[in-house]
Structure formats: structure tokens, C-alpha cells
Amino acid sequence: ESGALAQVRRILNSDLQAADVAHLLESSPPKERKLLWGLIDEENEGDVLQHLGDEIQSWLLNQMSVQEMANAISDLDTDDVADVLQNLPDKVTQEVLTTMDEQDRDRIEAVLSYPEDTAGGLMNTDTITVRPDITIEVVLRYLRRHRSLPDMTDSLLVVNRRDEFIGSLPINKILVSDGDTTVREVMSTDVVSIDPETTDTQVAQLFERHDLISAPVVESHTHKLLGRITIDDVVDVIREEADHSLLSMAGLDEDEDTFAPALKTSRRRAVWLGINLITAFVASGVIGMFQDTLDKVVALAVLMPIVASMGGIAGSQTLTLVIRGQAIGHLDSGNMGWLVNREFIVGLSNGLLWSVIIALATYIWFQDIQISLIIAIAIVINLIIAVLAGALLPLLLKKLGIDPALAGSVILTTVTDVVGFMAFLGLATVFYL
Amino acid sequence: ESGALAQVRRILNSDLQAADVAHLLESSPPKERKLLWGLIDEENEGDVLQHLGDEIQSWLLNQMSVQEMANAISDLDTDDVADVLQNLPDKVTQEVLTTMDEQDRDRIEAVLSYPEDTAGGLMNTDTITVRPDITIEVVLRYLRRHRSLPDMTDSLLVVNRRDEFIGSLPINKILVSDGDTTVREVMSTDVVSIDPETTDTQVAQLFERHDLISAPVVESHTHKLLGRITIDDVVDVIREEADHSLLSMAGLDEDEDTFAPALKTSRRRAVWLGINLITAFVASGVIGMFQDTLDKVVALAVLMPIVASMGGIAGSQTLTLVIRGQAIGHLDSGNMGWLVNREFIVGLSNGLLWSVIIALATYIWFQDIQISLIIAIAIVINLIIAVLAGALLPLLLKKLGIDPALAGSVILTTVTDVVGFMAFLGLATVFYL
Numbered sequence: 001e002s003g004a005l006a007q008v009r010r011i012l013n014s015d016l017q018a019a020d021v022a023h024l025l026e027s028s029p030p031k032e033r034k035l036l037w038g039l040i041d042e043e044n045e046g047d048v049l050q051h052l053g054d055e056i057q058s059w060l061l062n063q064m065s066v067q068e069m070a071n072a073i074s075d076l077d078t079d080d081v082a083d084v085l086q087n088l089p090d091k092v093t094q095e096v097l098t099t100m101d102e103q104d105r106d107r108i109e110a111v112l113s114y115p116e117d118t119a120g121g122l123m124n125t126d127t128i129t130v131r132p133d134i135t136i137e138v139v140l141r142y143l144r145r146h147r148s149l150p151d152m153t154d155s156l157l158v159v160n161r162r163d164e165f166i167g168s169l170p171i172n173k174i175l176v177s178d179g180d181t182t183v184r185e186v187m188s189t190d191v192v193s194i195d196p197e198t199t200d201t202q203v204a205q206l207f208e209r210h211d212l213i214s215a216p217v218v219e220s221h222t223h224k225l226l227g228r229i230t231i232d233d234v235v236d237v238i239r240e241e242a243d244h245s246l247l248s249m250a251g252l253d254e255d256e257d258t259f260a261p262a263l264k265t266s267r268r269r270a271v272w273l274g275i276n277l278i279t280a281f282v283a284s285g286v287i288g289m290f291q292d293t294l295d296k297v298v299a300l301a302v303l304m305p306i307v308a309s310m311g312g313i314a315g316s317q318t319l320t321l322v323i324r325g326q327a328i329g330h331l332d333s334g335n336m337g338w339l340v341n342r343e344f345i346v347g348l349s350n351g352l353l354w355s356v357i358i359a360l361a362t363y364i365w366f367q368d369i370q371i372s373l374i375i376a377i378a379i380v381i382n383l384i385i386a387v388l389a390g391a392l393l394p395l396l397l398k399k400l401g402i403d404p405a406l407a408g409s410v411i412l413t414t415v416t417d418v419v420g421f422m423a424f425l426g427l428a429t430v431f432y433l
Numbered sequence: 434e435s436g437a438l439a440q441v442r443r444i445l446n447s448d449l450q451a452a453d454v455a456h457l458l459e460s461s462p463p464k465e466r467k468l469l470w471g472l473i474d475e476e477n478e479g480d481v482l483q484h485l486g487d488e489i490q491s492w493l494l495n496q497m498s499v500q501e502m503a504n505a506i507s508d509l510d511t512d513d514v515a516d517v518l519q520n521l522p523d524k525v526t527q528e529v530l531t532t533m534d535e536q537d538r539d540r541i542e543a544v545l546s547y548p549e550d551t552a553g554g555l556m557n558t559d560t561i562t563v564r565p566d567i568t569i570e571v572v573l574r575y576l577r578r579h580r581s582l583p584d585m586t587d588s589l590l591v592v593n594r595r596d597e598f599i600g601s602l603p604i605n606k607i608l609v610s611d612g613d614t615t616v617r618e619v620m621s622t623d624v625v626s627i628d629p630e631t632t633d634t635q636v637a638q639l640f641e642r643h644d645l646i647s648a649p650v651v652e653s654h655t656h657k658l659l660g661r662i663t664i665d666d667v668v669d670v671i672r673e674e675a676d677h678s679l680l681s682m683a684g685l686d687e688d689e690d691t692f693a694p695a696l697k698t699s700r701r702r703a704v705w706l707g708i709n710l711i712t713a714f715v716a717s718g719v720i721g722m723f724q725d726t727l728d729k730v731v732a733l734a735v736l737m738p739i740v741a742s743m744g745g746i747a748g749s750q751t752l753t754l755v756i757r758g759q760a761i762g763h764l765d766s767g768n769m770g771w772l773v774n775r776e777f778i779v780g781l782s783n784g785l786l787w788s789v790i791i792a793l794a795t796y797i798w799f800q801d802i803q804i805s806l807i808i809a810i811a812i813v814i815n816l817i818i819a820v821l822a823g824a825l826l827p828l829l830l831k832k833l834g835i836d837p838a839l840a841g842s843v844i845l846t847t848v849t850d851v852v853g854f855m856a857f858l859g860l861a862t863v864f865y866l
Contacts, residue, residue: 019642027763029771051642140608149605152646154587171604172582175573208672209452209484211665213585213646231664232644235671239641242675243757249679250753251746258758259768262778269750270783276746277787280739281794287735288798294727294734301727301734302720305741305850306713313684313709317702320683324676325691330460338462338692345695350703354710361714365721417738 009039018044022051029259046072050080054255058087066092070099077151078104079124079233082111086121110226119203120196122237123217123227126150129159130183132166137179139169152230154213158187164223165193165216193218196226200237205329207234245327248405249320251275275410283308283417290425293432299366300428303375306358307424311382311416314350318343318390319408326394326404340391347387351380370431378424382416389415442472451477455484462692479505483513487688491520499525503532510584511537512557512666515544519554543659552636553629555670556650556660559583562592563616565599570612572602585663587646591620597656598626598649626651629659633670638762640667678760681838682753684708712843716741716850723858726865732799733861736808739791740857744815744849747783751776751823752841759827759837773824780820784813803864811857815849822848 012021021040025033025048037060040048049057049072061069061084069088073081073096085093085108093112097105107125114120128149130139139156143149156174158167167187177186192206193216206212207229217226244254251272287294287304294301322339325331331339355376363372389412394404397411445454454473458466458481470493473481482490482505494502494517502521506514506529518526518541526545530538540558547553561582563572572589576582589607591600600620610619625639626649639645640662650659677687684705693701720727720737727734755772758764764772788809796805822845827837830844 017643019644023642023762027765027768029768029775143608144611146609148609151644153605154646171608172586175576175604175607176579176581178577208668209456210450211452211584213587213664231646231668235641235664235668238668238671239675242672242679246675246679246682246757247753249682250750252750252754256754258754258763259771259775262775262782265775266779266782269747269779270786272750273743273746273783273787277739277743277791280742283738283742284735287738291731291735295731298724298728298734301731301737302717302724304734305716305720305738306710308738309713309716309846310706310710313706314702317683317685317705320680320685321689321691324679328672329456330691332460335460335462335692342462342692342695342698346699346702349695349699350706353699353703354706358710413742 005039008036012036012039013041013044018047019051021048026053026056026258030261033259042068042071046074046076046084049073049084050076053257054087055253055257055260057084059257061088066095066099070096074100077124077126078107078111078227079122081108082121083116085112086116114196117200118196119194119198119200119217119229120226122200122203122229122233123196124150124230125227127157127216127225127228128153129157129225130169132158132160132184132187133182135180135182136174136177136186139174139183140179143174152214152232157216157225157228158183159225163225165218165225167191168216191216194229195220201241201327201329203229204234204237204241207231208238241327245323245405248403249323249409251406251410276413279410279414279417282414283421286418286421287425290421290429293425293429296432297371297428299368299371300425303362303371304421304424307375307378307382308417308420310354310358310379311386311420312413314347314383315386315390315412315416316409318346318387319393319404319412322391322394323404323408326398336391336395340388343387343391344384347384348380351383354383355379371428374427374431375424377427378420381423382420385419386412386416438472441469445469445472446474446477451480452484454481459486459489459691463694466692475501475504479507479509482506482517483509486690487520488686488690488693490517492690494521499528499532503529507533510557510559511540511544511660512555514541515554516549518545519549547629550633551629552627552631552633552650552662553659555633555636555662555666556629557583557663558660560590560649560658560661561586562590562658563602565591565593565617565620566615568613568615569607569610569619572607572616573612576607585647585665590649590658590661591616592658596658598651598658600624601649624649627662628653634674634760636662637667637670637674640664641671674760678756678838681836682756682842684839684843708843709846712847712850715847716854719851719854720858723854723862726858726862729865730804730861732801732804733858736795736804737854737857740808740811740815741850741853743787743791743812744819744853745846747780747816748819748823748845748849749842751779751820752826752837752845755824755827756837756841759831769824769828773821776820776824777817780817781813784816787816788812804861807860807864808857810860811853814856815853818852819845819849 025036028036073084085096110125111121111123155168155170157165158169160166167189168191169183169187173186192210192212194203196217196219214228214230216228219226240254247254247256358379359372359376362375363369393408393412397404397407458469461469506517518529543558544554544556588601588603590598591602593599600622601624602616602620606619625643625645627636629650629652647661647663649661652659673687680687680689791812792805792809795808796802826841826845830837830840
């Protein structure tokens with residue numbers, strides 16, 4: 001082994017923290033990535049794995065044997081193990097589970113029994129619980145018996161004899177309380193507790209709003225404490241959600257590996273281009289209906305992209321605002337009416353403003369008052385339809401169970417193209433023929 | 434006062450937490466928002482204010498007197514006070530500062546002396562510090578003298594006699610350590626410490642990567658401890674950054690109030706529409722150069738939007754991927770070459786694939802082998818240029834100090850429209866004239 005390689009190996013395995021190594025892998029093209037991964041010691045693999053994006057994780061896991069996987073993930077938190085296992089085929093997951101001891105297996109199966117995007121799938125089972133009737137002094141002695149506390153332990157969870165959650169004891173309260181007060185006296189009972197079926201989006205909103213570091217997961221009906229969710233996993237959810245809106249609007253996947261190989265990338269992008277091609281042909285079809293008109297007045301062909309593009313821009317502004325409003329929970333049926341009304345006014349006033357300017361510019365260019373008038377009316381129509389479509393589409397799509405971030409922009413473009421060309425060329429046909 | 438109002442008042446001031454009240458205000462149209470705000474007790478105003486978006490915060494602050502403001506923010510953390518003050522005109526900020534006692538003023542001025550989007554602007558000055566040579570027993574006794582610890586205190590900061598940061602003592606270590614060990618024996622020295630000039634983006638990346646709850650802010654040259662940054666503020670940064678990419682691409686501001694009044698919204702959107710209108714006219718200008726050709730072959734007018742739109746879609750996929758890669762720190766000059774190369778292959782292969790399909794569809798529609806050939810070549814050219822522009826534009830813009838998320842999509846559309854129309858109509862002119 002050359003000196004340079006040995007040096008890289010040392011940097012990867014002792015100088016850098018696992019998260020930094022993961023970042024380095026994610027920032028490397030495939031060949032370098034493979035090379036770097038090969039240099040990582042087996043005992044560090046699991047730690048690095050859990051910090052990698054889903055796509056790269058799957059790719060690496062696929063190259064490992066069941067035993068290697070089991071070793072790699074043996075030291076991780078239950079939720080992180082569950083995350084990794086959820087990226088594997090069911091058969092492989094079962095094989096990996098059989099290599100574990102019973103207690104670990106039970107814990108992980110508890111987390112795996114909930115979908116990945118729920119509180120149950122996000123939770124850890126490494127809670128430290130105490131009873132309400134013991135004193136702080138006893139709690140301190142009990143804690144001192146631990147070699148270390150689980151990461152992100154900002155509070156102990158208080159449960160009764162039947163393992164029902166009754167409150168939470170912040171670590172900082174322990175430190176400032178007298179030794180002979182009881183847990184019950186200092187514990188907080190107005191704690192945000194989370195049902196395992198809660199979606200990860202809602203979990204993220206709770207954490208953001210209440211500035212939580214961790215929160216107990218409690219089965220609503222039985223009040224049984226199942227585990228806890230920690231802020232580090234919630235930060236990942238927030239990042240993924242935000243990425244999802246941004247990337248979906250361009251037809252990309254939020255787990256998208258920036259350095260995915262060309263072939264894989266081409267294949268994925270081809271699908272999106274194909275979907276958009278259909279909408280482009282629909283728009284062309286509309287133009288095709290007016291070939292006679294275009295044949296007579298070639299200036300219409302020159303100006304028609306302006307009508308379509310102004311509609312597209314106006315509509316996508318509203319669409320983006322509404323999709324983001326949905327994502328952070330600002331929009332519901334109660335205030336949607338106000339928003340649609342506001343958008344109508346915005347569409348109308350901007351339509352009027354810009355139609356005047358466009359009409360003037362058109363007149364200067366072609367010296368034809370009729371075309372100026374036609375494009376002005378078409379702009380007003382398209383801008384109003386565009387903002388209304390932008391506001392209502394996400395709502396409609398959500399009701400149909402379709403992701404607005406993914407489908408919204410394609411459908412919106414189709415609407416603004418069709419309405420734009422139809423209004424402009426249709427009006428022209430009426431005027432000129 | 435009617436019973437219903439009294440009930441709402443009770444819900445706002447005692448049943449709901451400040452963050453939930455803020456969420457309610459953000460989800461309400463202006464009139465309801467004003468009404469609700471009027472029902473909030475003065476002592477709760479500050480707490481609600483700090484949870485509101487910048488735009489709504491400014492709007493409310495503008496309606497308060499200096500004394501009201503000073504009262505509202507008197508109980509907030511230093512960084513939250515600084516955030517609020519940064520939304521005020523300098524003159525008002527000074528007035529509010531003069532109402533405070535000297536210690537508070539000094540702390541807040543320390544935070545205000547750094548730009549809002551740096552570690553200095555994010556930090557709190559409420560650190561608890563200890564000396565390295567005392568024992569854990571003494572630390573415990575010292576802590577017990579506090580009524581409570583600052584929020585998000587997961588570690589005490591260890592400083593020497595000259596107030597220089599030398600390490601950090603996790604609370605959880607205190608709990609599991611023997612009383613007679615010294616701080617120096619159990620403190621961690623490989624702590625992520627942050628220079629006050631670090632950008633908030635970098636701070637967020639550090640927190641995400643290292644799963645931090647809080648981190649000390651330390652002046653690099655002097656090693657002086659200035660304060661600490663906590664995860665709740667970093668979560669806000671992450672949310673804002675993600676919002677920024679998404680909203681900027683549609684020409685919206687990340688502080689955008691979903692329920693801003695119609696007039697304000699119209700005015701803002703008008704600017705973006707105006708900028709896009711210029712690019713639309715540029716595209717029309719290109720088409721205008723080929724009026725003679727269009728006059729001869731009207732099918733060209735029908736098909737030309739397909740060439741432009743396929744380029745736009747392909748380019749914006751790459752653009753979005755690169756902007757996101759820049760935001761999370763995956764892209765630098767070292768791996769950009771690989772990415773540009775990959776995108777070229779993707780553009781070429783998708784160009785070839787879709788040009789064949791489009792040529793076939795065109796042939797079926799117009800039964801003209803020449804047009805089919807022309808559109809096929811134009812598609813390949815435009816898709817390659819589009820992905821290269823999508824990959825290189827953000828880099829170029831960033832070097833010029835222009836925000837790629839804001840300017841990228843406008844410039845990209847101009848490029849793909851111009852290249853698309855130029856290639857398609859230009860080739861047609863060569864073939865037909």
C-alpha cells in the first residue's frame with residue numbers, strides 16, 4: 001500500500017467524524033466513492049452508512065453480505081438500524097434480523113412495524129424511564145450507574161407501574177432540584193407526546209413550534225410509552241421535506257444522488273422529459289388548430305410565446321406559494337377562500353398592468369392596433385386563469401392523493417399554454433377571419 | 434365583550450403555547466390576524482413575536498410604540514431580541530436599546546454587531562461557564578444555586594482564567610461521573626466550536642452533520658468565548674434556507690407572508706413578471722428574425738414551442754440539482770468537472786432519444802421528412818446546451834455574487850428559448866430558403 005493511500009485511510013478512519021466521511025462520499029463521483037468506501041474500516045462502516053442518503057446507502061448495502069451488514073449496523077441506534085433495513089429487500093431484512101440477539105430484534109421489529117414516515121418509524125427505544133415516587137437523590141444515584149446516557153437525552157420519562165407515560169423529568173430540572181424532592185413534584189405533565197401514527201411532517205412541525213430536543217412516543221389509547229424521537233432525526237425530516245418540494249417541482253427525487261452515474265440519471269430524467277413532451281404536444285395541438293390564422297398574420301407566431309410564458313410565470317408563483325403553504329401547514333379549507341380571492345385580484349391587476357405595457361410594445365413593433373388589442377385581452381385572461389389554477393391545483397391534487405409538488409407544475413404549464421394560445425389565437429381568428 | 438371573544442382571548446393567552454398562536458396568526462388573512470393580535474395580552478406579545486416570520490413581525494412592530502416594544506421583548510433570549518431589533522429601523526432600535534439596563538444592552542449590542550446571517554448574529558450570550566480545576570461535586574452545587582438552566586443547555590462551557598474556551602462539559606457526563614473527579618478529567622476537548630464570522634449556512638451544516646444541540650461561539654484568534662448557538666435557531670435557518678431555494682426560483686421572498694394583502698402581493702409579483710417579460714420579448718425577437726421562413730412553412734410555428742419547452746425542462750432539472758448541491762455543500766470546483774461531463778452525456782443521450790420520438794410524431798402529423806429532421810437536430814442541440822447551461826450557470830452566478838436560485842431560472846429560460854428557436858428556425862431557413 002502506498003503512503004498516500006495509507007494517509008487517506010487514516011484520515012477516513014480516525015481524523016474525520018463519520019458524518020464528515022459520509023459528506024465526502026456524497027460529494028464524490030462514483031469511482032472515487034467506491035475507492036474511498038473500500039478504505040473505511042469495517043467497524044466504522046455502520047456509522048458512516050447511517051449518515052448517507054438513501055440512494056447511496058442502498059447502493060453500498062447491495063454490495064455487502066448479510067454478515068457484513070449485521071456487523072456494520074450492530075452499534076447503531078434502533079431508529080437508524082430500522083432506516084437502513086428499510087432500504088433492503090424484505091428477505092435480506094429478515095436474514096439480518098436473525099443474526100441479532102432477541103432483545104435487539106424485538107426493539108427493531110417494533111420500529112419496523114410502523115411506516116418509515118411516521119412517528120413510530122422515527123422513534124428510538126433507548127429511553128431512560130423513572131417512577132414518579134422516587135426522590136431526585138435516587139434518580140441521581142440511578143443515573144450514575146450508567147456509563148453514559150443515550151444521545152440527546154434532555155429528559156427522563158416518567159412512567160407508572162403499567163408502563164403508562166405520565167410525565168417527563170428534564171435533566172436540567174434534576175440538576176437544580178433538591179435531592180429529597182420527589183420526581184412527581186418536579187416533573188412536567190404538559191409535555192408534547194406523540195402518537196406513533198403521527199406523520200413525520202406533523203412531528204417536524206411540533207418540534208419546530210415547541211423547540212423540542214426530544215419527545216416521547218406514546219400510544220394514544222393505552223398511554224403506553226413506546227420510545228422517543230430526537231431532534232437530529234427531525235432535522236433530517238425537515239431537510240428532506242424541503243428538498244422534496246424543491247426537487248419534485250423539477251421532477252427529481254429527494255433522495256437523488258448528485259453524483260449518480262450518467263446512465264441512471266439519463267433514464268430517470270427521460271421519464272420527466274417524456275411527460276412534459278406530452279404537454280408540449282398538447283400546446284402544439286392547440287396552435288395547430290389555428291394554422292390558417294397564423295398563415296395570414298405571421299406576427300401572431302412571433303408574439304404567441306409571450307402570452308404563454310407570462311401565464312406560466314404568474315401561475316408558478318402562486319403554485320409555489322401554495323405548495324409551500326401546504327407543507328408548513330398554513331393553508332386549510334378555512335382560509336383557502338380568502339387566498340383564491342386575493343390571487344384573483346393579483347392576477348387581474350397584474351394582467352391589466354402588463355397587458356397595457358405589452359400592447360404598447362407590440363404596437364411599436366408591428367404598428368398594428370388590432371394585434372395590440374388581441375394580445376392585451378389574451379394576457380389578462382391567461383394571467384387570471386393562471387393564478388387561479390396555481391391556487392386551486394395543489395388543493396385538488398392533494399384531495400386526489402397526488403403529490404402537488406410533483407404533478408403541479410406540469411399540469412399548470414399545460415393549462416397556461418393551452419389557455420394562452422387558445423385565447424390569443426382564438427381572438428385573432430375572430431378578429432381577422 | 435361577548436362570550437365568544439372572551440373565549441378566544443382565553444385560548445390565545447392561556448390554552449395555546451406562543452408558537453401555536455404565532456402559527457395561527459400566520460395562517461390568518463390580514464383582518465382576522467389584526468383582530469387576533471389585539472386579543473393577545475401584552476405580556477405574551479414578545480413570546481409570540483419571536484415565533485413569527487420577519488414580514489409579519491415587522492408589520493406588527495410598526496404599529497407599536499417604543500415602550501410597548503421594549504416591554505414585549507424584555508423576556509426574550511438575546512438572539513431573539515436581536516432578531517426582532519434587526520427588523521426595525523436603526524433609529525427605533527437605538528430607542529428601544531436605551532430603555533434597557535446596561536447589562537442587557539451590552540449583550541444585545543454584542544449580538545447586533547454581527548450580521549444577522551452569521552454565527553455571531555445567531556448566538557445567545559446566556560452561557561453557563563465553569564473552570565477546569567473544580568470537581569463535579571462543586572459543579573453540581575453551583576448548578577443547584579440556579580433556579581433553572583437556560584433552554585437547550587446540553588453542556589456547560591469550560592473556560593480558563595482569561596475567559597478562553599478550552600472545552601465543554603456535557604450535562605450527561607456530569608450525571609454519570611463521580612463527584613470527586615475534576616471537570617478537566619471528564620470534559621471533551623474535541624468540540625465543534627464556531628467562529629462568529631461563520632455563515633449561518635455553514636453553522637447549519639455543522640449542526641446537521643454532527644447532530645449538535647448547542648455549540649460554543651469562540652473568536653478564533655483570541656479563543657475568547659462569546660456565546661453559544663442552539664439547535665432551535667439552527668432549525669429556523671435550515672427551514673429558511675430550504676424555503677429560499679424553493680421560493681427564489683419562483684421569484685418569491687423566503688419571508689413571504691402567505692396572507693399578504695392583494696396590493697402588496699401584486700406589486701411584488703409585478704416585478705418578477707416584468708423581468709420575465711423582457712426574456713419573453715428576447716425570445717420573440719429571435720422568432721421575429723425568421724418571419725419569412727414562418728410565413729412559408731406555418732408548421733414551424735406550430736412545432737417551435739416543443740423545442741423551447743423541452744430545453745427548458747431539461748435545463749431546469751440540472752439547474753435545480755446543482756443549486757441544491759451548492760446549498761448542501763456537495764459541489765465545489767473539484768467535482769464540478771465530473772458533473773458537467775455527466776450532464777453532457779445525459780443531455781446528449783436524452784436529446785437523441787427524444788429527438789427520434791419527436792421526429793416520428795412530427796412526421797405522422799405533418800408528413801414532411803424535412804421538418805422531422807430539422808426538429809430532431811434542434812432538440813439535440815437545445816438539450817445539450819440546456820443541461821450545460823443548467824450546470825454552469827449557478828457556478829458563474831455565484832462567482833459574480835448573484836443568487837443562483839433567484840436569477841438562475843430566468844437566465845436559463847432565456848438561453849433555452851433563444852437557442853431552441855434559433856436552432857429550429859435557423860435550420861429551417863437554411864433548408865427551405
